[in-house]
Amino acid sequence: MLLLSSTKFISPTQAASAGLQLKSIRIQHLAFSQLPPSVRHRVTPHKFSHSLSFIHRDTGSTSHHQAAPSSDEEPRTGWLHNTEAPSYYQPQPNDSSLARKMLMVEMMKYYRNHRMVHPPAFHPCGKGQKMVVTEHKVTVPLTYPDLVAAKASGSEHKIITVDRIDSGFDSKESFDGPKLDVYFTITELVSSAADEEFFQSLMALSPKQRAERYTGRSPGVDPSRMMLYLQGGPGFGCASPVSGLSLDSPKSSWAAQVLLGGLTNVDGKSFQRAVLMDQRGTGKSTPINKQRLQKLFPDLFSLDCVAADDGSPSMQLTRAKFDKALSDATEYMASFRADSIVRDAEWIKDNLIGLTSGEGENISSLPWGAALGQSFGGFCLMTYLSSITRPPKICLFTGGLAPMNTPVREVYDRLWLRVRERNLRYYEQYPGDVAVVKKIVRKLLADEAKMKMPSGGILTARRFLQLGLALGGTPGVSFASLHTLVNAAFVDDESDELSHAFIKQVEAHQSFDDAPLYFLLHESIYADGPGATDWAAHSSFESISTSTVKEFDYNESVNTEDSPTLFFGEMVFPWMAEGDFAEVSGHGMRSLSKSLATKQDWLPLFDAANMRKALLSGGALAKTKSAAAVYFEDMYVDFDCSMKLVQRNAPLEGVKVWVTNDYQHSGLRDDGATIVNKLLGMAKGCIRVPS
Helix, strand or coil: CCCCCCCEEEEEEHHCCCCCCHHHHHHHHHHCCCHHHHCCCCCCCCHHHHHHHHHHHCCCCCCCCCCCCCCCCCCCCCCCHHHCCCCCCCCCCCCCCCHHHHHHHHCCCCCCCECCCCEEEEECCCCCCCEEEEEEEEECCCCCCCHHHHHHHHCCCCCCCCCCCCCCCCCCHCCCCCCEEEEEEEEECCHHHHHHHHHHCCCCCCHHHHHHHHHHCCCCCCCCHEEECCCCCCCCCCEECCCCCCCCCCCCCCCHHHHHCHHHHHHHHCCCEEEEECCCCCCCCCCCCHHHHHHHHHHHEEECEEEECCCCCCHHHHHHHHHHHHHHHHHCCCCHHHHHHHHHHHHHHHHHHHHCCCCCCCCCCCCCCCCEEEEEEHHHHHHHHHHECCCCCCEEECCCCCCCCCHHHHHHHHHHHHHHHHHHHHHHHCCCHHHHHHHHHHHHHHHHHCCECCCCCEHHHHHHHHHHHHCCCCCCCCHHHHHHHHHCCCCCCCCCCHHHHHHHHHHHHHCCCHHHHHHCCCHHHHHCCCCCCCHHHHHHHHHHHCCCCCHCCHHHHCCCCCCCCCCCCCCCCCHHHCCCHHHHHHHHHHHHHHHHHHCCCCCCCCCCCHHHHHHHHHEEEECCCCEEECCCCCCHHHCCCCCCCCCCCCCCEEEEEEEECCCCHHHHHHHHHHHHHHHHHHHCCCCCCCC
C-alpha cells in the first residue's frame, strides 16, 4: 500500500492513476534521514509524513480521520502510522519540506513522460564515422503557468522573464491542465566503441526505459554543447535527419557542419548534439489539423451542414454551444505561438539535463550552448531573448529578424512589392510563361466551379496564383520548378483542357490542407501585444492591386498584353476558407480563422529592453552572442524592416549582421554549412563581419 498522508491510504492502482509511481514510505524514510540536524531534532517522523498529504491526486481531499484498513492492507504499526504527534513537537516556520520536494520531482518526471519513441538509428557520415539519431517525445502543458498569470493580470504590454520554466508547478493543481506532446530528434556523433555499445543496449528497451537510460547516462547531457534548431513556419514540422537534412559529410548540411566540422561553443568545446524540435502543433508534436479540432471542439463544427437558422429552441442551443466552442478554440490556438514554443524548448532542455521542479528554487536552468533560427525560427529566438532569463549562449539568425517595430499592415505593403520583383525576375527568365499563365488563369476563371481537387477543394484562379509562394526559394530551382509545372497544365499544346496530373501536382505543391496551423496563425506571428491583425495581407492586396501594382488584379491583367499576371507570395486570405482548401473550409474553420484574425488581446512576443540586456549587458561577457544573415532580396522577410532592428540603440544592436544577396531565403538549406560556419565565427568574434 502507498501512504499519502498520516491518515489516508490509497491502493497501488489509485496511486498509478494519479501519476505517482513511487514508494512513498521509502521516500519518507530517506527524506527524513537527509534533513539537516538542526531541523531533524524538531521534526517527528509522523509530522514529517504530513507533508505528503498535498499529493491527493483524484483520490479526494485530505482526510483527518483514521480509515479502517482492508484485509489486504499492511498492518499499521510503528511511528509511521501514529495518528497524533507527540506533545514535544512544535511547528517551526523553517521546517524542511524535503519530502514534498522529492515527491514534486517524481510528479514532474511522471508528468513530462519522456519517451525515446524508437530505438536509436545509426547512419554513416564518411571517413569511418557514424551518427546516431534518437527520436523523443515529452509532454508539455498547453499553457505555461507564467503565461496564464500574464493573461490573468492583464499585463499585455510587458514581458516578465522566466528563470525556471517549471517554477509554476508547485501544487497538484498545476499539473491538472490540458497537455500536448512535443517531438524532437537528437543527432550526435558516435565517438567511441562505448558510445555504440550504449546505444545498442537501448534497442530492446521500452520507450520510457530508453529515455531514462539516455538522460541518466554518466556524465550526463551538457546543455552548453547542444545546438537547438528552430524551423520556419509556423505550421510545419522540422526536417528529419538524413532524409531531410543530410549527414553525409561536414559540408552536406548545417547540422553536419556543427557536429563534424570542428565548430565550437563559447568555451571552445565542440558541439555534441543537434536538437531538432517539431514545434507544438506541427509534425509529430500533437499536430493541429481539422480532424483533431473536430475531436477537441465538436460543437465548433455543428453548423457546417446547417443550411439556415430556423430560430427554433434547438437551433438556439446549438448556436450557444457553437459560440462557446469558438471562444474555447480561439484561446486554444493562441497557445501555439512563439511564446509557448520557446518555453517548450526550455522544457526539453531541462528534461534532458535532469532539472525538475522541487529540486531547489535557487537552482537556475543552464542555457543551450547555441540556437539556430531559420525564418520564423528567428522570430522565436527574438522571443527567447525577450522572455527567458538565460537564453542560448549563441543565437544565430538566418532570414529571421522579425519586423517588431513595423505595423502588420505596413509589413505586407512592403512584402507585396518584394513579391512583384520576384515575379518580374521569373518572367525575365521564362518570358514564354507570361502567355501560359494568362491562359491558365482565364481557364480557371471560366470553369473554376468544375475544377475539383483530389482532396475536395477547388482549383480557383486565386488558389493557382498562390503557387508564387515558392518564388523566394532556391535561386534557379524555384523558378524552374514553377516553369515545369505551368507548362504541363494542359492535356496538349493545342488543348484548353487542364490535365488531371497538373491538378494533382498543384495540390502537392500547396500544404495549407496538411498544415492548417500555417493558415490560422500565420499573421499572428506579427501580433506583438494587443491589436488585431485583421487579414492584413488581404487588405493590403485589395489596396495595392487597384493602385500601385495593378498587375496583381488578375481579373484585369489576363486580358491585357501590357503586363504579366503576377503570382502571390507568402500571404493568407479569408477566401481560403470558402471552399478553395477543403481542410480549412466550412463554417467552423471559417469562423475560427475570422476569430483569430479579429482577436485583440494577444500577449506580447518581443521586449526591446530584455533583448538589449541579453545581448549587450556586460559587454564581452553578455549572456548571449549573436549573428544574423540578412538576405538583401528576401521575399518573405523585408530587408529594411530587419535592418531597423540592428541599428544603434535598436533592440538587436548587439547582433552582428552579414548582409548578402548571394542567397535567397532558402540559404540555410542551399548552403547551410558555409552559412552556419560564418555566423558562428562572427558571433564569437573570430570572423570580422561587419568589417
